[in-house]
Amino acid sequence: MSDRIFGAVGLCLALFYGWATLQIQESFLSDAVGPKTFPLVIAVILGLASLVILLRPDPDPVWPSLARLAEILAAVVVMILYAEFLPIVGFLIATAFASAYLTWRLGTGPLQSVVVGVATSIGIYVIFKLVLGLSLASGPFGF
Amino acid sequence: MDTLMSLADGFHTALTFENLLLALLGTFLGTMMGALPGLGPSNGVAILIPLAFTLGLGATPSLILLTSVYYGAMYGGRISSILLNIPGDEPAMMTCLDGYPMAKKGLAGEALSLSGIASFVGAFIATWGLILLAPQLVKFALLFGPAEYFALFALAFATLGGVSSTNQAKSAFAAMLGLGLSVIGVDTQTGVPRLTFGEVHLYDGLDFLVAIVGLFALSEVFIFLEHRHGSATGAGHKVSVGRITPPWKMVKETTPTMLRSSLLGFVAGVLPGAGASLGSFISYSMEKKLVDRKNTFGTGDPRGVAAPEAGNNAAAGGALVPMLALGVPGSGTTAVLLAVLLSLNITPGPLLFQNNPDVVWGLIAALFIANFMLLAMNIPMVGIFTRVLMIPPRILMPIVAMVSFVGIYGISGSSFDLLVMIGFGVMGWLLRKLDVPLVPIILGTLLGNTMENNLRRAVTISNGDYWTLVGSPLAIGLWTVAIVGFILPLFLSRFVKARMHERRDDEGAISD
Numbered sequence: 199m200s201d202r203i204f205g206a207v208g209l210c211l212a213l214f215y216g217w218a219t220l221q222i223q224e225s226f227l228s229d230a231v232g233p234k235t236f237p238l239v240i241a242v243i244l245g246l247a248s249l250v251i252l253l254r255p256d257p258d259p260v261w262p263s264l265a266r267l268a269e270i271l272a273a274v275v276v277m278i279l280y281a282e283f284l285p286i287v288g289f290l291i292a293t294a295f296a297s298a299y300l301t302w303r304l305g306t307g308p309l310q311s312v313v314v315g316v317a318t319s320i321g322i323y324v325i326f327k328l329v330l331g332l333s334l335a336s337g338p339f340g341f
Numbered sequence: 342m343d344t345l346m347s348l349a350d351g352f353h354t355a356l357t358f359e360n361l362l363l364a365l366l367g368t369f370l371g372t373m374m375g376a377l378p379g380l381g382p383s384n385g386v387a388i389l390i391p392l393a394f395t396l397g398l399g400a401t402p403s404l405i406l407l408t409s410v411y412y413g414a415m416y417g418g419r420i421s422s423i424l425l426n427i428p429g430d431e432p433a434m435m436t437c438l439d440g441y442p443m444a445k446k447g448l449a450g451e452a453l454s455l456s457g458i459a460s461f462v463g464a465f466i467a468t469w470g471l472i473l474l475a476p477q478l479v480k481f482a483l484l485f486g487p488a489e490y491f492a493l494f495a496l497a498f499a500t501l502g503g504v505s506s507t508n509q510a511k512s513a514f515a516a517m518l519g520l521g522l523s524v525i526g527v528d529t530q531t532g533v534p535r536l537t538f539g540e541v542h543l544y545d546g547l548d549f550l551v552a553i554v555g556l557f558a559l560s561e562v563f564i565f566l567e568h569r570h571g572s573a574t575g576a577g578h579k580v581s582v583g584r585i586t587p588p589w590k591m592v593k594e595t596t597p598t599m600l601r602s603s604l605l606g607f608v609a610g611v612l613p614g615a616g617a618s619l620g621s622f623i624s625y626s627m628e629k630k631l632v633d634r635k636n637t638f639g640t641g642d643p644r645g646v647a648a649p650e651a652g653n654n655a656a657a658g659g660a661l662v663p664m665l666a667l668g669v670p671g672s673g674t675t676a677v678l679l680a681v682l683l684s685l686n687i688t689p690g691p692l693l694f695q696n697n698p699d700v701v702w703g704l705i706a707a708l709f710i711a712n713f714m715l716l717a718m719n720i721p722m723v724g725i726f727t728r729v730l731m732i733p734p735r736i737l738m739p740i741v742a743m744v745s746f747v748g749i750y751g752i753s754g755s756s757f758d759l760l761v762m763i764g765f766g767v768m769g770w771l772l773r774k775l776d777v778p779l780v781p782i783i784l785g786t787l788l789g790n791t792m793e794n795n796l797r798r799a800v801t802i803s804n805g806d807y808w809t810l811v812g813s814p815l816a817i818g819l820w821t822v823a824i825v826g827f828i829l830p831l832f833l834s835r836f837v838k839a840r841m842h843e844r845r846d847d848e849g850a851i852s853d
Contacts, residue, residue: 301739
């Protein structure tokens, strides 16, 4: 069943890709092939491959339970928040929070997670910023 | 003679303090990444690329660092295979078969040192193979025009799924997805924006480094979250190594095996779409057929440890040949290395050998040096790495995620790229669940633009005549190989795959 859904999504993607390609504004100065040919070929093969997947599906993979799925979703949300807040609060604080969260969710005790998170953040800061001189996001406090 | 002169120049380039230090760092990190289950050569190299850039390393030093990681990971994978029966990376899968039984018999130290020697022999022979074969391939590649290059790229995509993929439709899907992503951005020939939907960030195209780190490194984090096998390793395993030198008798016995497997592995590595996993697989199977008279393979036969290790290290070297000489990588990690070259504004292929001989030969010399370093690191100092295995993934994986973020942010300094990377991470997780190979996606985003430019150049030169694409015997030959290479696995793979995937976990692991 998963593969049938996947194939159908792929087919929609191919159609959308083809449609989007046709929307490309061609300039009056163009080479013999033009900017549309290559993406159109891609769309066609993408569609054919999706069709094959749809018609001849593999056995279903083992999907995680709803709880695990929520776990992954939560991690994605945390990462997005991390990306958004990184320039605002600075590297050290954002990273300590994000890595503590991930460590906790992977099965470490809460207190230990906080310690590991802070240590990870400081460790990366020391190695990459102080030793290697990389520019990391600096927040209002300069770190 | 020419070759030896160039090689001497290469050693001159490689033997600077900075480069030696980078090789040492690379081999150390590589062995560690190889040893840790969940971090393989391709995501190991992927995480380090952004760092190599932000450190402002030049072309040769970055390549030395990253290929040392590559070679190192091939060595390191065996450590957890032997000690824990968990392959540290995919090519080390076959090493479990005889390595773990040996460890159970109390021969862990012998197995580790023997496989270290086998890895050395494999990598050493393959590096010589690279020296001898790559220049020949370059001469051949000089005959290629745009039409032939277009056919060559098609061949790479058609064969990439190859024998190791489970479903050709899915590898085709992956390749097209990658090519489709590469189209995004301003068209290089006419200057019109394509598929950007008015988003200014997309005008430059998607940065393939962002895609690579997301697909390879972040998806691994999600896989760990899904299973929460955060404590799968480390706890509960008492690792004792014992003596760390193999008895001479064992080395002598396994020498023919090592030599045969190295040659076979090298050939498997050069072929498109094969890579190190296949190299170790066919080396093991062939040795089993050839010398396993008493049915000892699988019960801790030293030859069963030497064969896959020599095979996978030789294949790693072999896979560098088409990447450097043609610009068409044959495996996951070499695709990632190609990304490094492209980001450094170096186009691999025949011109690389003419325009940047220092890069090529410096790299080759560095491979020799790294190989000796690895031998030293992996036999007397193997104890350090067995201790690394004690780090549980629940602490390691967040570090991997954070280092990925740091690297990508360091390159662009924009949150937008981080969001795109997270998107790729989720996509990578989904596609791995559905058993869609990730390597063709990477290769598509990398090669898409060059492939399209060659197509357009070929057709423009012949005034809009598309028949020029099959207008020379060479092009026809390449297309034929491409078509056969795509169709043949449909029949063949059922056989090979079934045996190769016997011991594989359910998610499509990242190919080497």
